[in-house]
Every structure is written in structure tokens, then in C-alpha cells.
Amino acid sequence: DVATHFPVRSRGWFHREAEILKAVDGVTLSLARGEVLGLVGESGCGKSTLARTILQLVPTTSGTVLLNGRTLTGASERELAAARREMQLVFQDPYASLNPRMTVFDALAEPLRVHQIAPRDEIPRRVADLMARVGLAPRFMQKYPHEFSGGQRQRIAIARALALNPHILIADEPVSALDVSIQAQILNLLARLCREMNLSLIFIAHDLSVVKHISDRIAVMYLGKIVELGPALDVIDRPRHPYTQALVSAIPALKSDLGPAASRIVLDGDPPSPLSPPPGCAFHPRCRYAVARCRERVPPLLPAGENRTAACIRLDEI
Numbered sequence: 091d092v093a094t095h096f097p098v099r100s101r102g103w104f105h106r107e108a109e110i111l112k113a114v115d116g117v118t119l120s121l122a123r124g125e126v127l128g129l130v131g132e133s134g135c136g137k138s139t140l141a142r143t144i145l146q147l148v149p150t151t152s153g154t155v156l157l158n159g160r161t162l163t164g165a166s167e168r169e170l171a172a173a174r175r176e177m178q179l180v181f182q183d184p185y186a187s188l189n190p191r192m193t194v195f196d197a198l199a200e201p202l203r204v205h206q207i208a209p210r211d212e213i214p215r216r217v218a219d220l221m222a223r224v225g226l227a228p229r230f231m232q233k234y235p236h237e238f239s240g241g242q243r244q245r246i247a248i249a250r251a252l253a254l255n256p257h258i259l260i261a262d263e264p265v266s267a268l269d270v271s272i273q274a275q276i277l278n279l280l281a282r283l284c285r286e287m288n289l290s291l292i293f294i295a296h297d298l299s300v301v302k303h304i305s306d307r308i309a310v311m312y313l314g315k316i317v318e319l320g321p322a323l324d325v326i327d328r329p330r331h332p333y334t335q336a337l338v339s340a341i342p343a344l345k346s347d348l349g350p351a352a353s354r355i356v357l358d359g360d361p362p363s364p365l366s367p368p369p370g371c372a373f374h375p376r377c378r379y380a381v382a383r384c385r386e387r388v389p390p391l392l393p394a395g396e397n398r399t400a401a402c403i404r405l406d407e408i
């Protein structure tokens with residue numbers, strides 16, 4: 091039941107109390123060894139903050155983050171440094187995470203050296219191994235990031251994340267900046283790495299179709315909360331939460347059992363501000379099934395089929 095709230099100072103002319111941004115608000119999730127979890131939702135729903143909460147890069151307001159039984163919330167910087175070696179982040183824009191003045195060799199050798207993963211004379215071989223693992227020819231070792239395409243740069247960033255032998259990768263929209271044709275290559279690479287190295291992966295995306303093939307389970311987030319969680323294909327083929335149904339219907343090529351009128355469900359407007367979420371079910375202003383009692387209290391995640399949950403009080407009726 092993890093929450094990460096931030097005080098936000100309003101920039102108005104008149105002094106006002108700091109408002110509270112409930113970026114992550116009561117999330118319970120588990121991630122198994124080797125599992126790929128797709129985390130989906132519109133921008134601003136708290137996906138990236140949840141990733142940073144798991145890594146304890148932001149202070150948690152309440153709740154507990156556990157890594158193999160170790161409590162990370164409230165742990166010392168030293169314990170956190172050890173834990174973060176096991177959990178590596180991959181970002182949307184590899185250009186921002188790679189130093190433009192470092193060759194690929196330097197970028198990959200640095201973590202090996204700093205964390206004393208390999209003795210000095212072994213580093214060139216380890217760098218070549220990392221490059222091969224992500225499908226880059228080791229002869230490109232002395233090149234700089236700008237000499238590579240966007241997809242190749244993301245491969246370098248992934249290789250750098252793998253240098254410390256992590257158990258968990260958290261990839262925050264790792265393909266959103268890439269051409270569609272390249273996206274599939276990076277998705278296949280991540281899926282293969284997870285299989286070969288028994289890595290757990292949290293794959294963050296705003297688009298369900300991106301996470302469809304790679305994920306074992308999918309979690310759908312809306313305004314800081316998980317509103318649906320279940321096996322990936324079940325969630326996409328038979329979405330239960332009205333918000334997930336709208337996301338699925340927005341994927342043009344996806345056949346799903348949305349009833350006879352399986353047409354696109356258009357959501358009105360942008361999600362409301364997380365600074366002032368609507369009362370009750372935060373989705374109610376955009377929900378075509380909303381009734382008066384949806385405004386009364388926040389719906390908890392309720393059983394919605396085998397290994398599935400959804401946060402909607404009208405699951406039986408819709």
C-alpha cells in the first residue's frame with residue numbers, strides 16, 4: 091500500500107498553502123523473478139514516480155517497498171546503494187542517459203570499474219560480452235553515442251544497465267522515442283534478455299499495444315492508483331475496468347470482446363489533475379458507466395476473474 095506524495099507550492103500571486111500531489115496513492119504490487127510486468131497509463135498517472143519509488147529515489151510517504159525480503163523504505167543510503175545495483179533503470183531517451191563524450195567502451199567499462207565487477211585486464215572482454223548480449227558488434231566499442239541510431243543507443247543503454255548483473259530492470263517508456271519498426275527490435279531484445287538472464291522487468295508504457303506481447307501481467311494505472319491488474323492477454327482480450335476498456339478500444343488492430351459495438355470508446359478530455367482528483371472513483375467524470383454512488387468512495391481492487399483484480403464497483407453489471 092505504497093504512497094508517494096509531493097508538496098507542490100502554488101505559483102499564484104497570493105500565498106496559498108502547499109498543495110499535495112498524490113503521484114502514487116496506495117499501490118500494492120508484486121514482481122516475481124523472471125516476470126515481465128507491463129505498467130500502463132496516460133502520462134501523469136504516476137508510472138515514473140512509481141518506478142522511482144521502487145528504487146527509493148523519492149521519499150515514500152507511506153507503505154513498504156521490499157526487495158527479496160529486505161525493506162528498502164527507511165533503509166540507509168549504503169543499503170539502498172546495494173539494492174539499486176540489483177535494480178537498474180532504462181530511460182526513454184538513451185541520449186540523455188549516455189554521456190556524449192564517452193565512447194561505448196568507456197560507458198560500459200565505468201560501472202564495471204566503479205563497482206569492481208571485473209579486474210582491469212578482464213574489462214575489454216566483459217565490455218565485448220555486454221555488447222554482444224544486446225546485439226551490437228564489439229568492433230563499435232570506440233565509437234561515441236552520436237555515431238549510433240536511436241535504437242542502437244537504446245541497446246547501449248540497456249547494456250550499461252546489465253553491466254552490474256541486476257535482477258530487475260525498470261524500463262520507463264524505453265521505446266516511445268523510437269520508430270515503430272525499431273520498437274519491435276528493442277521489445278524483442280528485452281524479452282530475450284529476460285528469458286536468458288531470468289531478469290524481472292517492469293516495462294512502463296502509455297500504450298497497451300506496446301506491452302501486449304512482452305508482458306506476463308499488465309497493471310493499468312489511473313491518477314496514482316492501479317485500476318486493473320491481471321495476466322496480459324486476459325486484460326487485453328477481456329478488459330474489465332471501463333478505463334482499460336477505453337485503452338484497449340483505442341488500439342486499432344486489436345480484436346477484443348467488447349460486445350457487439352466494439353467501436354472505439356472515446357474518453358472525454360484529459361485526465362483530471364492529480365492535485366485535485368475527483369472524489370470517489372477518480373475515473374467517474376470520464377466513465378460512461380458512472381452512477382451517483384461512484385462518487386461516494388474510492389473503489390478498492392476487487393476480484394475480477396482468475397488472478398485478476400479491477401477497481402470498479404460495477405464490475406458485475408458492465
Ligand code: SF4
Nearest residue numbers: 371374377384402403
Ligand atoms: Fe466507472 Fe463507477 Fe466503475 Fe469508476 S466505479 S469505473 S465511475 S462504473
Ligand code: MG
Nearest residue numbers: 134137138262
Ligand atoms: Mg513518465
